Amino acid sequence: MKRILFILTICLISTGLLAQQNLDFSKKVEIISPQINSDNTVTFRLMAPNAKEVKLQGDWMPSEGWITKLQDLQKDETGVWSFTTQVLPSDLYSYTFIVDGLKVLDPNNVYQVRDVATVMNIFLIEGGLGDLYKVQDVPHGTVARCWYDSPKLDSPRRITIYTPAGYEAGKDKYPVFYLLHGMGGDEEAWMALGRASQILDNLIAQGKAKPMIVVMTNGHTSNTAAPGESSKGFYKPDMRAPDIFSGDMEANFGDVIKFVESNYRVKADKQNRAIAGLSMGGFHSLYISANYPNTFDYIGLFSPAILPPANAASPMYVDLDAKLKTQQDNGYSLYWIGIGKTDFLFQNVVDYRSKLDSMKFKYQYRESEGGHTWANWRLYLSEFAPMLFQK
Template sequence: MKVFTKILTLQLFLFCVIFVANAQPNRRSITSPEILPDNRVTINLLAPEANNVKLLGGWMANLFAGEEMTKRSDGVWTYTTTEPLKEDLYRYSFLVDGVKTLDPNNIKQLRDDSNYFSYFILPGEISNNYKMNDVPHGTVSNIWYDSPVLEMKHRRMYVYTPPGYEKSTKSYPVLYLLHGVFSDEEGWIQIGRAVNILDNLIAQGKAEPMIMVITNGNYFQHASPNDVTPPNVNIMEGIYKYAGKFEESLVKDVVPFVDSNFRTLANSENRAIAGFSMGGGQATYTALTYPDQFAWVGSFSGAFVVWPNVRPAPDVNDIDLDALENKVFPNLDASINSKIKLLYLTIGTKDPLLDPQHKVRNWFREKGIQFEDIETEGYAHVWGYWRMNLVDFTSKIFK
């Protein structure tokens, strides 16, 4: 009888353990994020001891301010978007009692500058290009080069070679892709999805097979701060002081290195240059200053205020038109149209750089310079816009 009682007690104990375990959520039992049928998204976090949890979401008006999450009785904090989201890649993180953390239920993570995020992709015709799909893949090489212009040894660039490069003897056109301020050479690969975009567009026949070069556009960095600790400098003051120096290095250091070490079609008609924000400003300045180097030019929300001598003061987002005319491009005129096949300028209507962009575009028109003018309603200075721009731009070049 005693043995039977012990067995019954043990069974009752195990039943209670199992019941409690099933009644309380654990990390593995939580799905996050959940994409609902109407394209709203629910994000969940198990944090029973937390007093306050905010969600910092890339679809919000202010990514770093966040919105309050709701705590359920089982200790799970939850948030559902009030409106359906449009197709895109979205980054997010949590602020738990003031401490930033990622989603432990989502293995997908990325880095942009010093910030790490969880992310998800809401499917759609354009955003499907951001995924690693079942298509032939190119190769990304981690390359180090010297830059006499910047007086630096061992700067890093990433070089994408298209599918089939290793087994062929063919030479390819080259796209030089530049990042913005507070980003680095990994930005376009991680959050910009440039490698997946090229793989997918080439597989679909929408883009020509090409080599893509992404180097570090910060004059003071050897490589991303993830790998090489940068010096302690005032970034914005340095950008103003050393304006034009990286662009010179790009033409004199980077392009010759790439042409010497990869099978490239080494002429302007087979070279493109593009970038976002600071990189858009650098791309246009490089192409207009060295017109025999690049025939295809893309500026995505370009920060033309980073051009040498054009900004009235380091902390002012404005263009000095007299300086633009007499110091920056004193010899620029419509003759450039015979050398540049595509000058592609895009910006969103909510971008803080919209006014200086308007000034530059109007000045281009007065000079008779031809360009494709794209102004998109509702977009601010965001990665979601620049990924779309890259899809569109790469489908037009080298054609």
């Protein structure tokens, strides 16, 4: 019996030593990707010794329409593929690898975001605009995901609300900025992709923007919440929701305002309300502000999807010119429009501006480089927010 126990003990010790050898991290090759170099070039690396081809897709790369031109990586003798970009301006960027035709995430980068059904890695280059999107050592606001009842839609709905630093400890009332997402988004989009809380925290700390409450809704009335956050379960997100441009979002927006003004310390008057949105959210902002012409003093249209509505007979979309005239007569502090020079909606915005010009409807116009991208929408938010509630 003693001999058997001795043999078993030796086996256990040997197994332990072998396990320790397998956990010898000193022999592990560390791969850094992405590596932001001192000159603001960026090096990407991927260990894939058996791959035949590795490409890189990034949102800074030129594109032809919706198709981004991909960049080839080169493999070294150890099986590591790599590529170094040209100098990139300070900003937030997203990317993915494509290995033998299959899109994959960077296993060496844990920072990811979801845009509709696509998950991407992100990185940030500091020293300029990117600093505004970075978490800085400043007082931070609170971001809450909560549910509200929408009597008109007969369902509870999820909403994201940013309150500025000091809200919980104070008694002051604040102005409210309603910030709407695009066709592929939800109540998470402006936080995850738009860096809204970082932008607001930093602008407020710098004294460039007034402390404000920011309300980020789910603009798809057929979904009560972002994918995976509702009773619909874990379904594959699809940007082609049946409610798009139906008029439902605009017709029921009063439920959102009522919830916010009943549950938060807000200044509940026109001078202290703003609304803005990107793409589909820009379309919504246009029609919500026109249909409730004495509700918002600040209106922002970021790359607005000024397209024929799906339900043109909806009361929300009827007699737009007359509604704009009423909005004009009631007065407002700011009507702001931004669009990228290569945005596929550029001509639509040109046509809409012609309408406004013919009416002598005053607005501010911002034309930027690039197209229909989050790079532009983050930029627009960083420029629009400081103009709010300054009177």
